[in-house]
Amino acid sequence: MTATFDLILKGGTVVNHDGAGVRDVGVRDGRIAAIGDLRQASAAETIECRGLHILPGVVDSQVHFREPGLEHKEDLETGSRAAVLGGVTAVFEMPNTNPLTTSEEALADKVARGTNRMHCDFAFWVGGTRENAKDVAELERLPGAAGIKVFMGSSTGDLLVEDDEGVRSILKNTRRRAAFHSEDEFRLRERLGERIEGDPSSHPVWRDEIAALLCTERLVRIAREARARIHVLHISTAEEIDFLEHHKDVASCEATPHHLTLSSEDYATLGNLIQMNPPVRDARHRDGVWHGISQGIVDVLGSDHAPHTLAEKAKPYPASPSGMTGVQTLVPIMLDHVNAGKLTLERFVDLSSHGPQRLFGMARKGRIAAGYDADFTVVDMKRRETITNEQAGSRAGWTPYDGREVKGWPVGTIIRGTRVMWEGEIVAPGRGQPVLFSEALPA
Helix, strand or coil: CCCEEEEEEEEEEEEECCEEEEEEEEEECCEEEEEECCCCCEEEEEEECCCCEEEECEEEEEECCCCCCCCCCCCHHHHHHHHHHCCEEEEEECCCCCCCCCCHHHHHHHHHHHCCCCCCEEEEEEECCCCCHHHHHHHCCCCCEEEEEEECCCCCHHHECCCHHHHHHHHCCCCCCEEEECCCHHHHHHCHHHCECCEHHHHHHHCCHHHHHHHHHHHHHHHHHHCCCEEECCCCCHHHHHHHCCCCCCEEEEECHHHHHCCHHHHHHHHHHHCCCCCCCCHHHHHHHHHHHHCCCCCEECCCECCCCHHHHCCCCCCCCCCECCCCCHHHHHHHHHHCCCCCHHHHHHHHHHHHHHHHCECCCCCCCCCCECCEEEEEEEEEEECCHHHCCCCCCCCCCCCCEEEEEEEEEEECCEEEEECCEECCCCCCCECCEHHHCCC
16 A cells, blocks of 8 residues: 655655665654655655755754844744744744743743744743742743743843852752853953943953853852753853863753854954854854864754844944844854864754754654654755845844855755745745643643
């Protein structure tokens, strides 16, 4: 009897737990049903993928989509539009919105806003604070929660938890892996005078590598005391990579494309556009983060997509806000690095799909395997394209990589068996759903 599927991806090079090889993939009811030679099978839809690579759906586990409260910069629809245009099938969005995502009600509101409206699947980080520390064990298990996120530096108000006791009060109650922005707020305050008016290249002088390392050392010590698992976001220093190599039992970490691609030399041409927290630093640190990639110390990639309008970014430093777009360019920038020999395609898949599944316990996502959601990022590894502002799906409408030529390009985004983006066009309405996690499955 001939096997029938809803969708067959035909003749592409599948990159999964078996390595890379030409295989067909059959999809039924939104999940992967078969991998192999499906020439004798039939399907309602067949996508010809000869010459293309089929990757597990890319997961960007750190984005800021600004809704609610800051929709003039971005919202859940526009941010997720940028995501799927860039080949990203799921995102974890951050809690520094207005109101802050620090309560069950605020999380439920975001989940409701995203469901069947966002173009990709999603989860939301819940902000850990002194006020909700006693409740984080319940908050991190709510539907749609990626886990607990704590800002130890570069935040204001209730989301800033800069002291050891505040962090300890949160970590002693977590059961899932908690994520951290790790910069030492006390050192940042002491060094405010290092900022030079109108000179964004002074940003990494103010927010120096010592501020990052001090905070990460403190964080690991507290995590050990609390017997908790932690995830250090956007690693930016060679010293942190060297330190975390010795603490992989409790600490995972993330690298961003901008810390792997840009350096302090780029302030001369890009200025405030690459002002980020933690900062883009000199080439020594960029090389140090690459060392973390090559040695397996870095666990995942995240874009830290944090859009601001061009008018806001044009304010003279330090009045200019920190943050840049990134979710749409994560895949092409990293594929260009693959083609340049900086990492293998299999390592990219580990960082962008297998890694998030492994660290955060996503249920049925992050692998091309039978029974998993049919999430695929289809890429052309030979295609050369130039990244431009005009391609931007983000409401912000710009990218620091405007004019940069890359080799390797996302051709298609398929989510739960539905072709959402193909050849730069969104071809399906937003049908985003909350990501499920094994440590927080519904009853």
